[in-house]
Amino acid sequence: xxxxxxxxxxxxxxxxxxxVVAGGGPGGAVAAISAARLGLKTLLIEGTGTxxxxxxxxxxxxxxxxANGEEGLVGGVMREIVETMYTRGFLGPQVTPDFWRVAYHRxxxxxxxxxxxxxxxxxxxAGVEVRFFTRLIDADVDGHKVNGVIxxxxxxxxxxxxxxxxxxxxxxxxxxxCGADCRExxxxxxxxxxxxxxxxxxxxxxxxxxxxxxxxNPATDxxxxxxxxxxxxxxxxxxxxxxxxxxxADGHFTQYDRFLxxxxxxxxxxxxxxxxxxxxxxxxxxxxxxDGMMLGRKIAMEYTEFYKKYVPGFxxxxxATTSSLMGVRETRRIVGEYELVYDDFAARxxxxxxxxxxxxxxxxxxxxxxxxxxxxFMKEFRKESRPAVGExxxxxxxxxxxxxxxxxxVAGRCHSADVQVHGSIRVMPAAAMMGQAAxxxxxxxxxxxxxACDLDxxxxxxxxxxxxxxxxxxxxxxxxTR
Ligand SMILES: Cc1cc2nc3c(=O)[nH]c(=O)nc-3n(C[C@H](O)[C@H](O)[C@H](O)COP(=O)(O)OP(=O)(O)OC[C@H]3O[C@@H](n4cnc5c(N)ncnc54)[C@H](O)[C@@H]3O)c2cc1C
Numbered sequence: 079x080x081x082x083x084x085x086x087x088x089x090x091x092x093x094x095x096x097x098v099v100a101g102g103g104p105g106g107a108v109a110a111i112s113a114a115r116l117g118l119k120t121l122l123i124e125g126t127g128t129x130x131x132x133x134x135x136x137x138x139x140x141x142x143x144x145a146n147g148e149e150g151l152v153g154g155v156m157r158e159i160v161e162t163m164y165t166r167g168f169l170g171p172q173v174t175p176d177f178w179r180v181a182y183h184r185x186x187x188x189x190x191x192x193x194x195x196x197x198x199x200x201x202x203x204a205g206v207e208v209r210f211f212t213r214l215i216d217a218d219v220d221g222h223k224v225n226g227v228i229x230x231x232x233x234x235x236x237x238x239x240x241x242x243x244x245x246x247x248x249x250x251x252x253x254x255x256c257g258a259d260c261r262e263x264x265x266x267x268x269x270x271x272x273x274x275x276x277x278x279x280x281x282x283x284x285x286x287x288x289x290x291x292x293x294x295n296p297a298t299d300x301x302x303x304x305x306x307x308x309x310x311x312x313x314x315x316x317x318x319x320x321x322x323x324x325x326x327a328d329g330h331f332t333q334y335d336r337f338l339x340x341x342x343x344x345x346x347x348x349x350x351x352x353x354x355x356x357x358x359x360x361x362x363x364x365x366x367x368x369d370g371m372m373l374g375r376k377i378a379m380e381y382t383e384f385y386k387k388y389v390p391g392f393x394x395x396x397x398a399t400t401s402s403l404m405g406v407r408e409t410r411r412i413v414g415e416y417e418l419v420y421d422d423f424a425a426r427x428x429x430x431x432x433x434x435x436x437x438x439x440x441x442x443x444x445x446x447x448x449x450x451x452x453x454x455f456m457k458e459f460r461k462e463s464r465p466a467v468g469e470x471x472x473x474x475x476x477x478x479x480x481x482x483x484x485x486x487x488v489a490g491r492c493h494s495a496d497v498q499v500h501g502s503i504r505v506m507p508a509a510a511m512m513g514q515a516a517x518x519x520x521x522x523x524x525x526x527x528x529x530a531c532d533l534d535x536x537x538x539x540x541x542x543x544x545x546x547x548x549x550x551x552x553x554x555x556x557x558x559t560r
Pocket of ligand 1: 100102104131133507
């Protein structure tokens with residue numbers, strides 16, 4: 079039986095910062111960059127050796143939809159990132175600016191090394207102090223205020239005091255250590271959405287894949303804004319759909335999983351696979367996570383062989399690597415000043431304090447490898463929950479603030495929402511918008527003395543707009559949505 083352990087050794091004090099951001103995924107990296115650009119002395123701590131989180135270490139290499147078929151919805155730092163990656167040639171060769179400026183429900187594939195480099199450059203330019211290979215392990219709290227955090231790296235433990243803190247760990251690690259109320263998948267819900275271990279491949283004959291796609295998929299099927307001559311997310315389903323059915327019937331796979339998001343083209347012969355599920359994975363338990371990594375690598379090999387054997391154009395495919403981080407969809411999220419719920423989403427509600435607008439279906443992957451779950455997913459994602467062309471809904475500031483906390487925010491996957499809305503806005507462009515809002519709010523809070531839980535949201539929205547965010551609400555309010 080485990081016993082508690084009191085850490086009594088003196089911990090050296092690090093430099094003092096205005097802001098500490100824990101976690102350097104799309105949420106945390108953009109939070110740190112935004113805050114440092116506004117002049118905050120900002121420390122970003124990241125457990126791995128790169129920023130980008132799932133987008134780099136998780137090999138999730140496509141930005142979710144950033145437009146709604148009529149207008150681009152995502153501005154600010156996220157738009158700068160994607161436009162810079164385009165200019166530098168880091169997006170898939172088929173990608174045009176329409177992908178993120180106009181197109182409906184369309185993903186923008188990229189090469190992970192490009193995202194790493196651009197985030198490094200943006201952080202250096204802004205003056206963010208970055209500490210890789212550093213983990214946040216504890217928090218020093220006074221009431222609803224954080225005084226400092228304890229970090230660990232090759233130099234040992236350090237205490238880092240700061241005026242403000244942003245939890246962008248994806249798992250609400252900091253909020254939980256602080257004792258803020260959180261909801262945990264599997265503890266507070268019946269089920270946990272599965273994870274996926276993503277892979278990078280080379281040796282794909284994309285010209286052949288395209289021809290097969292065009293043959294299998296008449297142009298009339300293509301959603302608005304889609305060029306039927308380009309390999310893309312809409313046609314790849316058709317390319318591997320029939321082969322997948324055959325392979326499943328042949329008993330090729332260890333588990334009978336009908337759902338395959340599939341292969342994104344990220345280079346001339348490179349592809350990125352979001353394939354296979356680790357069902358019942360609990361990424362808040364190391365044993366489950368470790369077993370999941372091993373199963374994920376086994377499954378990745380099965381998909382490699384599947385593409386090689388069953389799907390035209392993939393005969394020469396070579397598996398470069400699986401990701402070093404598990405692709406985690408759901409763990410822990412905060413109970414915020416407001417919890418965004420499905421009724422808000424269904425009503426396409428907009429808010430005076432919205433820090434972003436979005437258009438993306440609820441994406442709750444099958445909880446188990448069964449036909450029923452596959453059908454449930456298809457109905458929900460492809461029909462029932464998908465916002466129409468031209469629609470949008472708001473993401474309010476108040477889902478970033480743990481209820482009652484004065485100098486603590488979250489950004490990204492650990493925001494406050496119900497399971498369904500979380501299934502829509504947990505993705506990278508939305509995480510980045512949350513990051514920009516949290517970093518900007520931390521700056522405002524330090525400069526004005528306004529606590530996170532009572533911030534003048536009118537002032538926040540104005541600053542975000544000045545810095546490129548697209549916030550089309552007509553009404554404004556100094557008080558956040560509750
Ligand atoms: C399989 C899969 C496919 C997906 N597909 C897409 C897609 O196609 N498009 C899309 O836009 N989104 C997609 N998503 C969702 C998206 O990738 C994530 O939800 C998003 O990256 C969340 O951003 P984040 O910044 O909150 O967290 P993350 O990207 O998870 O980053 C969190 C970072 O925090 C670090 N960290 C965690 N704990 C600590 C600690 N204690 N100390 C220091 N550092 C810590 C981690 O190392 C990591 O770098 C997918 C997710 C998965 C799992």
